[in-house]
Amino acid sequence: MDILSLTAVELAKAIREGKTTSVEATQAVLDKIAAGEDTYHCYVTVEREKALKQAEEVQKKIEAGELTGPLAGVPFAIKDNMCTEGTLTTCSSKILENFVPTFSAEAVLNLEKAGAVILGKTNMDEFAMGSTTETSYYGVTKNPRNPEHVPGGSSGGSAAAVAAEECFAALGSDTGGSIRQPASYCGVVGMKPTYGTVSRYGLIAYGSSLDQIGPLTKDVTDCATVLEAITSHDPKDSTSMKRENTDFTSALVADVKGMKIGIPRDYFGEGLDPEVRDAVLAAAEVLKAQGAEVEEFDLSLVDYAIPTYYTIAAAEASSNLERFDGVKYGYRAQDAEDLHTMYKRSRSQGFGPEVKRRIMLGSFVLSSGYYDAYYLKALRVKALIKKAFDEAFAKYDVILGPVAPTTAPKIGESLSDPIQMYLGDIYTISVNLAGLPGITVPCGKDSNGLPIGMQIIGDCFKENNIIRAAYAFEQSRDYNRCDIAKERD
Secondary structure (H helix, E strand, O other), X not given: OOHHHOOHHHHHHXXXXXXXXXXXXXXXXXXXXXXXXXXXXXXXXXXXXHHHHHHHHHXXXXXXXXXXXXXXXXXXXXEOOEOEOOEOOOXXXXXXXXXXXXXXXXXHHHHHHOOOEEEEEEOOOHXXXXXXXXXXXXXXXXXXOEOXXXXXXXXXXXXXXXXXXXXXXXXXXXXXXXXXXXXXXXXXXXXXXXXXXXXXXXXXXXXXXXXXXXXXXXXXXXXXXXXXXXXXXXXXXXXXXXXXXXXXXXXXXXXXXXXXXXXXXXXHOOOOOHHHHHHHHHHHHXXXXXXXXXXXXXXXXXXXXXXHHHHXXXXXXXXXXXXXXXXXXXXXXXXXOOHHHHHXXXXXXXXXXXXXXXXXXXXXXXXXXXHHHHHHHHXXXXXXXXXXXXXXXXXXOEEEEEOOOOOOOEOOOOOOOHHHHHHOOOOOHHHHHOOOOEEEEEEEEOOOOOEEEEEEEEOOOOHHXXXXXXXXXXXXXXXXXXXXXXXXX
16 A cells, blocks of 8 residues: 555545554655655654654554544644744744744644644745745745746645645645645645634734635545644634534535536636636536536626735734744844844844835835825725625625636746736635635646646635535546656555
């Protein structure tokens, strides 16, 4: 049995049936990481000894019948902006190069309760600000599908680790598409749940009204199972929702008969690569053939999403990142003669150029005289975007469209043109602004063999609709393993 080719749910089943053990699976993944990290650089920190010890403990509990869940014994990777007790947590920034939290994020604790084994922390764009995983202080992550290309961002390390089979599943965070876009670029499944579904406690904040933790997995079954495990009401997070129905795996039914699917015309206009457009529309036809009702409609306000998002996200980032000053933890400049200079030098030396750019932008839109003109106006447009989606969901069960205008760009292309990088988020950011759930499923490849993802968006707290549509589509095609994984067979 090739352990690494299994999905997370398949592996847990094999462990329960005694065909393998959590220790064997963890060892296999750690060996794979050791072999591939020099090439792909998916991780910032790998906790080899800690993971093997945790796997031994989990295995004993499985054998004793104490752990029987669908993820018990499965090795996971965690994006490096989620606190993990006793493990370095850097947000891929110099300013947190020595930060070891004394507690774990609630989502990570929920995974561990389910019997997951934590392998380590994945690379990301610094403070989740970027779309390529090139702004990391610890170096660039490469796309396992083609190492000359980026894996997407900001959860690029998590997506690449899943695609390269350097973990069985991973957690990422999504502020403007940071789970869904790298999932699309790397040819895996990624989901951003409804805002408030997964606790943000222990997630180092970028844009607090937009951030949400979600899974990156090999298939939709894993995605629904992981989401079920990490969902909980958390009084420590004031935005956490007490949800009645969190039985996401019940939506894993290959039946979309009668489901109404809307396709926004606005998502298929100028700037969209023809190969991406054709692949997404072909996927819509598959669902139509399965009995879904598919029709085009005008969503409106798409052009306003990017300026709205970057105004709100940057404003929240400038406030959230004030706490990194070199006083209590993190990087501190050593050559300062007074407190003010120490703040100034610690922050200018500790933050990278993209983070500085967004902090300055956020400070500008929040400044006296510009607050009304920019920030308040952006909040009003955000409300209008939510209203446009509400009107769409009065007619449709789900909305279907592309994830990004193109497939994964080459390394170095996006950093030279930040505006172009921002425009790459045009199809994903509205989901965050409106607090909606969205899932990315692979739906084809371009002429260079790079994956293309399809995005399915649902109404608030209607994750089951998008899981059902994604699962039904997925059943029509085989999982496309990475070439590097196939080479091992």
